[in-house]
Amino acid sequence: MSASTPLRTTLIGAVLAATALVPLQGTALAAPAHPAAAASTASATSAPATSVSGIEDATARALARSLADPAWRGEVRRAALAADAVGLGGLTGRATATAGRQLAAGITEADRGVAAAKGLGSGAGPLLRVALADASMRERLASGTEPLVAAAPSDDDGATSFTAYDSRGTAHRLPLDAATTRPVYLVGVDGAKAVAEGLKVIDETLGSRGLNAPAPAAASTTAVASGIDTTRIDSVQVADVKEPFFKGDAEIFTLVTGFGKDGKPRVDTVEMPYLNKAGTTYYPGQVLVNWSNYKYDMADAVMMEDDGDTNYQALAKAIAAILLTITDQGAYIPLADAVLDAIPTSWWTDDPDYVDSWYTLAKSSSGKRNGAAGNGWMSVSPYHVAEL
Known part of the structure; x- marks a missing residue:
């Protein structure tokens, strides 16, 4: 909350x-x-x-x-x-x-x-x-x-x-x-604090397994010189935040997945503390994907909600275990289903609830994109972050 x-x-x-x-x-x-x-x-x-x-x-x-x-x-x-x-x-x-x-x-x-x-x-x-x-x-x-x-x-x-x-x-x-x-x-x-700390745990755990390593310096030279290309969330709404009404505001976060510059599956966490009410449109102007981290111009996004007993260390280990079995075949492969498959069945009641997912978000994607589960939508646009 x-x-x-x-x-x-x-x-x-x-x-x-x-x-x-x-x-x-x-x-x-x-x-x-x-x-x-x-x-x-x-x-x-x-x-x-x-x-x-x-x-x-x-x-x-x-x-x-x-x-x-x-x-x-x-x-x-x-x-x-x-x-x-x-x-x-x-x-x-x-x-x-x-x-x-x-x-x-x-x-x-x-x-x-x-x-x-x-x-x-x-x-x-x-x-x-x-x-x-x-x-x-x-x-x-x-x-x-x-x-x-x-x-x-x-x-x-x-x-x-x-x-x-x-x-x-x-x-x-x-x-x-x-x-x-x-x-x-x-x-x-304090749900907001727990999610913020939990996403740090996920980042650290996945990082220790090479699943969110920084892009190699040689591959990012051009991007550093001119800035980075991103996909920005201009507006977003969720029909059901997967939070019982008696528990108040939801605690939403998103896992962005794709293949990193090193050819390994990659997961980046995105905290969304503003997205806490069902049926409400928010206008965050938040960066969802930093394309300088990805090999292909496509990525997936899995939106989830912390329902209380979420163990972030266990969640990160489960995701890492399944993603490390996937290899780069030289073409983009959606990884959203792999992330969802990694979550134990028992966690779907009062742990990180699945909210929705977005497949094949392209670097050029623009406009309204409905989630695959029909529970939410996002309006996105390419956004270039210039070097200072």
């Missing part, structure tokens, strides 16, 4: 009629030794605590229990009202209330767990954030109504409800299509 918007702000649908909370019978969670302890323990009904969704759920429960401390509850409330989303690591790190300070170590561990689960390594930094689920809840939160804490469902399985916790650790099932009588905090990952 984009860093400029609330975490999963559209969890609460257009219908804002208040509904009663429905406690889950027999699901009260055992109290941990201190609030931070629950950050590494998933509830009985959640995903494993080693998965992103499991860590989010365990962290939501830990945060909920910590709000039994009135002073800490006030600190979190003030932070949530002051910003769209707040980093949990920073929030607990500067806490003055006892419960907030106790929670800090668990949040640090949970951040590390998220980074590991997404294949990002230790350099990703804090990733977990908390935000009010919907702006309509601000008044109730400001008035002192005790909030619930939840992690939004992380899979595209047609769920109609989600689990939220109160300060006693009791779980409540809440509907996805109506507001509650109490404000709800949502715990989740």
